Amino acid sequence: MDPVQQMELGDRLMLHNPVRITNTACSGTCPQRKLDILQQVAGIGFWELDLKTGHVWLDGRLQEIYGLSPGENNLGIELRTWRKYVHPEDQPRVQQGFWRAAELALPWRLQFRAIRPDQQVRHIRSEGRLEPIPNDQSVYFVGFEEDVTDRVALEQELERQAQQDGLTGTYNRRKMDNLLHQERERAIRYRQQLTAMLIDADGFKAINDNYGHEAGDELLHDLVHCCFRPCLRTIDHLGRWGGDEFLVILPETSEEAAYHVAERIRDQVETLQPGPGAITVSIGISAYQPEESPRDWLRSADFALYEAKRGGRNRITRYRSPPA
Numbered sequence: 001m002d003p004v005q006q007m008e009l010g011d012r013l014m015l016h017n018p019v020r021i022t023n024t025a026c027s028g029t030c031p032q033r034k035l036d037i038l039q040q041v042a043g044i045g046f047w048e049l050d051l052k053t054g055h056v057w058l059d060g061r062l063q064e065i066y067g068l069s070p071g072e073n074n075l076g077i078e079l080r081t082w083r084k085y086v087h088p089e090d091q092p093r094v095q096q097g098f099w100r101a102a103e104l105a106l107p108w109r110l111q112f113r114a115i116r117p118d119q120q121v122r123h124i125r126s127e128g129r130l131e132p133i134p135n136d137q138s139v140y141f142v143g144f145e146e147d148v149t150d151r152v153a154l155e156q157e158l159e160r161q162a163q164q165d166g167l168t169g170t171y172n173r174r175k176m177d178n179l180l181h182q183e184r185e186r187a188i189r190y191r192q193q194l195t196a197m198l199i200d201a202d203g204f205k206a207i208n209d210n211y212g213h214e215a216g217d218e219l220l221h222d223l224v225h226c227c228f229r230p231c232l233r234t235i236d237h238l239g240r241w242g243g244d245e246f247l248v249i250l251p252e253t254s255e256e257a258a259y260h261v262a263e264r265i266r267d268q269v270e271t272l273q274p275g276p277g278a279i280t281v282s283i284g285i286s287a288y289q290p291e292e293s294p295r296d297w298l299r300s301a302d303f304a305l306y307e308a309k310r311g312g313r314n315r316i317t318r319y320r321s322p323p324a
Protein backbone atom coordinates (compact mmCIF):
# COMPACT_ATOMS: atom_id res chain seq x y z
CA MET A 1 0.00 0.00 0.00
CA ASP A 2 1.51 3.37 -1.03
CA PRO A 3 1.39 6.41 1.34
CA VAL A 4 -1.56 8.02 -0.54
CA GLN A 5 -3.64 4.82 -0.37
CA GLN A 6 -2.77 4.53 3.28
CA MET A 7 -3.99 8.09 4.00
CA GLU A 8 -7.20 7.46 2.08
CA LEU A 9 -7.85 4.31 4.04
CA GLY A 10 -7.17 6.22 7.24
CA ASP A 11 -9.71 8.89 6.26
CA ARG A 12 -12.33 6.31 5.36
CA LEU A 13 -11.91 4.53 8.70
CA MET A 14 -12.09 7.81 10.60
CA LEU A 15 -15.46 8.55 8.96
CA HIS A 16 -16.82 5.23 10.22
CA ASN A 17 -15.27 5.49 13.63
CA PRO A 18 -17.56 7.28 16.07
CA VAL A 19 -14.71 7.81 18.55
CA ARG A 20 -12.67 10.70 17.23
CA ILE A 21 -9.68 11.36 19.39
CA THR A 22 -8.99 15.04 19.88
CA ASN A 23 -6.62 14.96 22.84
CA THR A 24 -3.67 16.95 21.58
CA ALA A 25 -1.38 15.48 24.26
CA CYS A 26 -1.66 12.09 22.57
CA SER A 27 0.14 10.97 19.47
CA GLY A 28 -2.60 9.07 17.62
CA THR A 29 -4.52 6.87 20.03
CA CYS A 30 -4.57 8.14 23.61
CA PRO A 31 -3.33 5.93 26.49
CA GLN A 32 -6.84 5.29 27.88
CA ARG A 33 -8.05 4.12 24.49
CA LYS A 34 -4.97 1.92 24.08
CA LEU A 35 -5.70 0.41 27.45
CA ASP A 36 -9.32 -0.26 26.48
CA ILE A 37 -8.16 -1.97 23.28
CA LEU A 38 -5.58 -4.02 25.15
CA GLN A 39 -8.21 -5.11 27.63
CA GLN A 40 -10.70 -6.09 24.95
CA VAL A 41 -8.20 -7.93 22.76
CA ALA A 42 -6.56 -9.77 25.66
CA GLY A 43 -9.90 -10.49 27.35
CA ILE A 44 -8.67 -9.25 30.70
CA GLY A 45 -10.49 -7.31 33.39
CA PHE A 46 -9.28 -5.15 36.27
CA TRP A 47 -9.97 -5.43 39.96
CA GLU A 48 -9.19 -3.24 42.89
CA LEU A 49 -9.27 -4.01 46.59
CA ASP A 50 -9.29 -1.40 49.31
CA LEU A 51 -7.32 -3.13 52.04
CA LYS A 52 -8.70 -0.81 54.70
CA THR A 53 -12.40 -1.36 54.04
CA GLY A 54 -12.11 -4.80 52.44
CA HIS A 55 -14.12 -3.65 49.42
CA VAL A 56 -13.47 -5.20 46.01
CA TRP A 57 -14.35 -3.64 42.67
CA LEU A 58 -14.56 -5.73 39.53
CA ASP A 59 -14.78 -3.99 36.18
CA GLY A 60 -17.31 -4.90 33.49
CA ARG A 61 -15.16 -7.63 31.95
CA LEU A 62 -14.58 -9.29 35.32
CA GLN A 63 -18.26 -9.10 36.21
CA GLU A 64 -18.84 -10.96 32.93
CA ILE A 65 -16.17 -13.59 33.79
CA TYR A 66 -17.66 -14.13 37.25
CA GLY A 67 -21.14 -14.38 35.73
CA LEU A 68 -22.53 -11.30 37.50
CA SER A 69 -25.19 -9.24 35.84
CA PRO A 70 -23.95 -5.94 34.37
CA GLY A 71 -23.55 -3.28 37.02
CA GLU A 72 -24.02 -5.75 39.89
CA ASN A 73 -20.60 -4.93 41.24
CA ASN A 74 -20.50 -1.21 40.48
CA LEU A 75 -20.58 -0.33 44.15
CA GLY A 76 -18.05 -3.00 45.06
CA ILE A 77 -18.48 -6.13 47.17
CA GLU A 78 -17.04 -7.31 50.44
CA LEU A 79 -13.86 -9.37 50.15
CA ARG A 80 -15.59 -12.28 51.87
CA THR A 81 -18.38 -12.15 49.29
CA TRP A 82 -15.82 -12.36 46.50
CA ARG A 83 -14.21 -15.34 48.26
CA LYS A 84 -17.46 -17.26 47.92
CA TYR A 85 -16.83 -17.39 44.18
CA VAL A 86 -13.53 -19.18 44.68
CA HIS A 87 -13.71 -22.97 44.31
CA PRO A 88 -13.64 -24.53 47.83
CA GLU A 89 -10.59 -26.67 46.94
CA ASP A 90 -8.65 -23.56 45.90
CA GLN A 91 -9.68 -21.36 48.83
CA PRO A 92 -6.81 -22.22 51.24
CA ARG A 93 -4.25 -21.57 48.49
CA VAL A 94 -5.88 -18.29 47.47
CA GLN A 95 -6.21 -17.09 51.05
CA GLN A 96 -2.64 -18.00 51.94
CA GLY A 97 -1.26 -16.44 48.74
CA PHE A 98 -3.26 -13.31 49.26
CA TRP A 99 -2.16 -12.61 52.86
CA ARG A 100 1.42 -13.42 52.01
CA ALA A 101 1.38 -10.95 49.14
CA ALA A 102 -0.33 -8.28 51.26
CA GLU A 103 1.88 -8.66 54.34
CA LEU A 104 5.18 -8.89 52.51
CA ALA A 105 4.16 -6.41 49.80
CA LEU A 106 4.90 -9.02 47.14
CA PRO A 107 3.33 -9.21 43.71
CA TRP A 108 0.23 -11.38 43.69
CA ARG A 109 0.20 -14.04 40.99
CA LEU A 110 -2.14 -17.01 41.16
CA GLN A 111 -4.36 -19.27 39.11
CA PHE A 112 -7.55 -20.62 40.67
CA ARG A 113 -11.02 -21.81 39.81
CA ALA A 114 -14.09 -19.66 40.27
CA ILE A 115 -17.62 -20.99 40.51
CA ARG A 116 -20.11 -18.66 38.88
CA PRO A 117 -23.70 -18.24 40.12
CA ASP A 118 -24.80 -20.48 37.20
CA GLN A 119 -22.40 -23.17 38.62
CA GLN A 120 -19.99 -22.93 35.65
CA VAL A 121 -16.38 -23.41 36.72
CA ARG A 122 -13.91 -20.97 35.15
CA HIS A 123 -10.10 -21.03 35.47
CA ILE A 124 -8.82 -17.57 36.30
CA ARG A 125 -5.31 -16.18 36.18
CA SER A 126 -4.95 -13.29 38.56
CA GLU A 127 -2.08 -10.85 38.99
CA GLY A 128 -1.73 -7.72 41.06
CA ARG A 129 0.29 -5.67 43.48
CA LEU A 130 -0.02 -3.17 46.32
CA GLU A 131 -0.66 0.34 45.13
CA PRO A 132 -0.48 3.14 47.71
CA ILE A 133 -2.49 6.13 46.52
CA PRO A 134 -0.78 9.49 47.22
CA ASN A 135 -2.75 11.80 49.57
CA ASP A 136 -5.07 8.93 50.45
CA GLN A 137 -4.99 6.99 53.70
CA SER A 138 -6.03 3.79 51.95
CA VAL A 139 -3.81 1.12 50.48
CA TYR A 140 -5.08 -0.65 47.42
CA PHE A 141 -4.36 -3.97 45.89
CA VAL A 142 -4.76 -3.53 42.15
CA GLY A 143 -4.54 -6.10 39.42
CA PHE A 144 -6.07 -7.86 36.47
CA GLU A 145 -7.63 -11.23 35.80
CA GLU A 146 -7.94 -13.34 32.72
CA ASP A 147 -10.28 -16.23 31.97
CA VAL A 148 -7.91 -19.07 30.97
CA THR A 149 -10.50 -21.89 30.98
CA ASP A 150 -10.05 -22.75 27.30
CA ARG A 151 -6.26 -22.79 27.63
CA VAL A 152 -6.44 -25.06 30.69
CA ALA A 153 -8.79 -27.43 28.84
CA LEU A 154 -6.38 -27.58 25.90
CA GLU A 155 -3.40 -28.23 28.19
CA GLN A 156 -5.33 -30.99 29.97
CA GLU A 157 -6.25 -32.58 26.65
CA LEU A 158 -2.64 -32.46 25.41
CA GLU A 159 -1.45 -33.97 28.68
CA ARG A 160 -4.07 -36.72 28.43
CA GLN A 161 -2.94 -37.54 24.89
CA ALA A 162 0.72 -37.55 25.92
CA GLN A 163 0.10 -40.26 28.50
CA GLN A 164 -2.37 -42.39 26.59
CA ASP A 165 -2.06 -45.40 24.31
CA GLY A 166 -3.91 -44.42 21.13
CA LEU A 167 -5.34 -47.87 20.38
CA THR A 168 -6.72 -48.96 23.73
CA GLY A 169 -7.13 -45.68 25.62
CA THR A 170 -5.12 -47.06 28.54
CA TYR A 171 -2.03 -45.32 29.87
CA ASN A 172 1.08 -45.65 27.74
CA ARG A 173 4.37 -47.13 28.87
CA ARG A 174 5.92 -43.81 29.90
CA LYS A 175 2.99 -42.92 32.15
CA MET A 176 3.01 -46.43 33.69
CA ASP A 177 6.71 -46.11 34.36
CA ASN A 178 6.03 -42.87 36.29
CA LEU A 179 3.18 -44.51 38.17
CA LEU A 180 5.39 -47.44 39.18
CA HIS A 181 7.72 -44.95 40.88
CA GLN A 182 4.92 -42.86 42.39
CA GLU A 183 2.95 -45.77 43.80
CA ARG A 184 6.10 -47.34 45.19
CA GLU A 185 6.91 -44.09 47.05
CA ARG A 186 3.37 -43.94 48.40
CA ALA A 187 3.39 -47.58 49.52
CA ILE A 188 6.68 -47.04 51.37
CA ARG A 189 5.49 -43.83 53.00
CA TYR A 190 2.14 -45.16 54.19
CA ARG A 191 3.36 -48.73 54.72
CA GLN A 192 0.78 -50.09 52.31
CA GLN A 193 0.78 -53.23 50.23
CA LEU A 194 1.22 -52.84 46.50
CA THR A 195 1.05 -55.39 43.73
CA ALA A 196 1.81 -55.38 40.01
CA MET A 197 0.32 -57.63 37.38
CA LEU A 198 1.54 -58.29 33.84
CA ILE A 199 -1.13 -59.63 31.48
CA ASP A 200 -0.15 -61.05 28.09
CA ALA A 201 -2.49 -62.41 25.40
CA ASP A 202 -1.79 -66.02 24.45
CA GLY A 203 -1.08 -66.86 20.80
CA PHE A 204 -1.88 -63.33 19.70
CA LYS A 205 0.37 -63.58 16.66
CA ALA A 206 -1.93 -66.31 15.28
CA ILE A 207 -4.94 -63.98 15.65
CA ASN A 208 -3.17 -61.38 13.54
CA ASP A 209 -2.03 -64.00 11.03
CA ASN A 210 -5.41 -65.68 10.73
CA TYR A 211 -7.83 -62.75 10.94
CA GLY A 212 -5.70 -59.75 10.03
CA HIS A 213 -4.06 -56.92 11.96
CA GLU A 214 -7.31 -54.95 12.22
CA ALA A 215 -9.04 -57.83 13.95
CA GLY A 216 -6.02 -58.00 16.26
CA ASP A 217 -6.41 -54.30 17.06
CA GLU A 218 -10.09 -54.76 17.79
CA LEU A 219 -9.33 -57.65 20.08
CA LEU A 220 -6.80 -55.61 22.08
CA HIS A 221 -9.46 -52.91 22.47
CA ASP A 222 -12.08 -55.46 23.59
CA LEU A 223 -9.72 -57.12 26.04
CA VAL A 224 -9.23 -53.77 27.75
CA HIS A 225 -12.83 -52.59 27.75
CA CYS A 226 -14.74 -55.85 28.17
CA CYS A 227 -12.34 -57.83 30.35
CA PHE A 228 -9.68 -55.79 32.17
CA ARG A 229 -11.40 -52.54 33.08
CA PRO A 230 -14.60 -54.08 34.49
CA CYS A 231 -12.50 -56.16 36.90
CA LEU A 232 -10.45 -53.23 38.22
CA ARG A 233 -11.12 -50.48 40.76
CA THR A 234 -10.86 -46.83 39.82
CA ILE A 235 -7.67 -46.49 41.87
CA ASP A 236 -5.93 -49.26 39.90
CA HIS A 237 -3.73 -48.19 37.00
CA LEU A 238 -3.94 -49.99 33.68
CA GLY A 239 -1.50 -49.41 30.84
CA ARG A 240 -0.23 -50.97 27.65
CA TRP A 241 3.29 -52.10 28.35
CA GLY A 242 3.94 -53.08 24.71
CA GLY A 243 2.36 -55.15 21.89
CA ASP A 244 -0.15 -57.52 23.49
CA GLU A 245 1.17 -57.03 27.03
CA PHE A 246 -0.55 -54.91 29.72
CA LEU A 247 0.59 -53.76 33.12
CA VAL A 248 -1.74 -53.25 36.07
CA ILE A 249 -0.63 -51.51 39.27
CA LEU A 250 -2.88 -52.28 42.22
CA PRO A 251 -2.34 -49.87 45.13
CA GLU A 252 -3.25 -50.99 48.66
CA THR A 253 -3.54 -54.56 47.42
CA SER A 254 -1.99 -57.76 48.76
CA GLU A 255 -0.72 -60.50 46.48
CA GLU A 256 -3.68 -62.64 47.54
CA ALA A 257 -6.24 -59.97 46.63
CA ALA A 258 -4.46 -59.35 43.31
CA TYR A 259 -4.65 -63.07 42.58
CA HIS A 260 -8.47 -62.93 42.88
CA VAL A 261 -8.57 -59.95 40.52
CA ALA A 262 -6.38 -61.87 38.05
CA GLU A 263 -8.73 -64.86 38.28
CA ARG A 264 -11.70 -62.65 37.41
CA ILE A 265 -9.83 -61.21 34.42
CA ARG A 266 -8.76 -64.63 33.17
CA ASP A 267 -12.38 -65.92 33.46
CA GLN A 268 -13.73 -62.85 31.71
CA VAL A 269 -11.29 -63.24 28.80
CA GLU A 270 -12.42 -66.83 28.28
CA THR A 271 -15.92 -65.55 27.60
CA LEU A 272 -14.67 -63.29 24.80
CA GLN A 273 -14.97 -64.77 21.32
CA PRO A 274 -12.80 -63.08 18.69
CA GLY A 275 -14.21 -64.29 15.37
CA PRO A 276 -14.18 -68.05 15.16
CA GLY A 277 -11.38 -68.55 17.68
CA ALA A 278 -11.04 -68.02 21.43
CA ILE A 279 -8.45 -66.02 23.30
CA THR A 280 -6.84 -66.55 26.68
CA VAL A 281 -4.36 -64.60 28.77
CA SER A 282 -1.43 -65.47 31.00
CA ILE A 283 -0.81 -63.33 34.07
CA GLY A 284 2.27 -62.80 36.25
CA ILE A 285 1.85 -61.25 39.70
CA SER A 286 4.44 -59.67 41.92
CA ALA A 287 3.87 -58.05 45.33
CA TYR A 288 6.19 -55.13 46.01
CA GLN A 289 8.97 -56.02 48.44
CA PRO A 290 10.44 -53.30 50.68
CA GLU A 291 13.74 -51.89 49.39
CA GLU A 292 13.05 -53.27 45.92
CA SER A 293 13.59 -50.92 42.95
CA PRO A 294 10.70 -50.50 40.47
CA ARG A 295 12.88 -52.26 37.92
CA ASP A 296 13.41 -55.34 40.09
CA TRP A 297 9.76 -55.36 41.09
CA LEU A 298 8.70 -55.42 37.44
CA ARG A 299 11.33 -57.99 36.58
CA SER A 300 9.70 -60.29 39.16
CA ALA A 301 6.28 -59.79 37.55
CA ASP A 302 7.86 -60.52 34.16
CA PHE A 303 9.46 -63.67 35.50
CA ALA A 304 6.10 -64.80 36.94
CA LEU A 305 4.49 -64.16 33.53
CA TYR A 306 7.20 -66.19 31.84
CA GLU A 307 6.46 -69.05 34.26
CA ALA A 308 2.74 -68.83 33.43
CA LYS A 309 3.55 -69.11 29.72
CA ARG A 310 5.96 -71.96 30.35
CA GLY A 311 3.37 -73.72 32.49
CA GLY A 312 1.01 -73.98 29.50
CA ARG A 313 -0.61 -70.47 29.24
CA ASN A 314 -4.14 -69.40 30.32
CA ARG A 315 -2.94 -69.33 33.92
CA ILE A 316 -1.80 -67.04 36.72
CA THR A 317 1.56 -67.29 38.44
CA ARG A 318 2.81 -65.43 41.51
CA TYR A 319 6.45 -64.54 41.74
CA ARG A 320 8.46 -66.61 44.18
CA SER A 321 12.05 -65.60 44.81
CA PRO A 322 14.49 -68.45 44.27
CA PRO A 323 15.71 -70.09 47.49
CA ALA A 324 18.93 -68.45 48.75
Ligand SMILES: Nc1nc2c(ncn2[C@@H]2O[C@H](COP(=O)(O)OP(=O)(O)OP(=O)(O)O)[C@@H](O)[C@H]2O)c(=O)[nH]1
Binding pocket: 167, 200, 201, 202, 203, 204, 205, 206, 208, 212, 213, 214, 215, 216, 217, 220, 242, 243, 244, 309, 313
Ligand atom coordinates in the same frame (compact mmCIF):
# COMPACT_ATOMS: atom_id res chain seq x y z
N1 LIG B 1 -2.97 -56.16 15.83
C1 LIG B 1 -1.91 -55.75 16.54
N2 LIG B 1 -0.92 -56.61 16.77
C2 LIG B 1 0.12 -56.21 17.51
C3 LIG B 1 0.21 -54.90 18.02
N3 LIG B 1 1.35 -54.80 18.71
C4 LIG B 1 1.97 -55.98 18.62
N4 LIG B 1 1.23 -56.85 17.90
C5 LIG B 1 1.51 -58.24 17.54
O1 LIG B 1 1.36 -59.06 18.68
C6 LIG B 1 2.06 -60.27 18.44
C7 LIG B 1 2.73 -60.72 19.70
O2 LIG B 1 3.32 -61.89 19.39
P1 LIG B 1 4.17 -62.74 20.40
O3 LIG B 1 4.99 -61.83 21.25
O4 LIG B 1 4.88 -63.79 19.61
O5 LIG B 1 3.12 -63.37 21.35
P2 LIG B 1 1.98 -64.44 21.13
O6 LIG B 1 1.75 -64.80 19.71
O7 LIG B 1 0.83 -63.89 21.87
O8 LIG B 1 2.60 -65.69 21.85
P3 LIG B 1 2.67 -65.98 23.40
O9 LIG B 1 2.70 -64.65 24.09
O10 LIG B 1 3.94 -66.71 23.58
O11 LIG B 1 1.47 -66.75 23.75
C8 LIG B 1 3.06 -59.98 17.30
O12 LIG B 1 2.62 -60.66 16.15
C9 LIG B 1 2.91 -58.48 17.08
O13 LIG B 1 3.08 -58.11 15.74
C10 LIG B 1 -0.87 -54.00 17.75
O14 LIG B 1 -0.91 -52.84 18.14
N5 LIG B 1 -1.90 -54.46 17.01
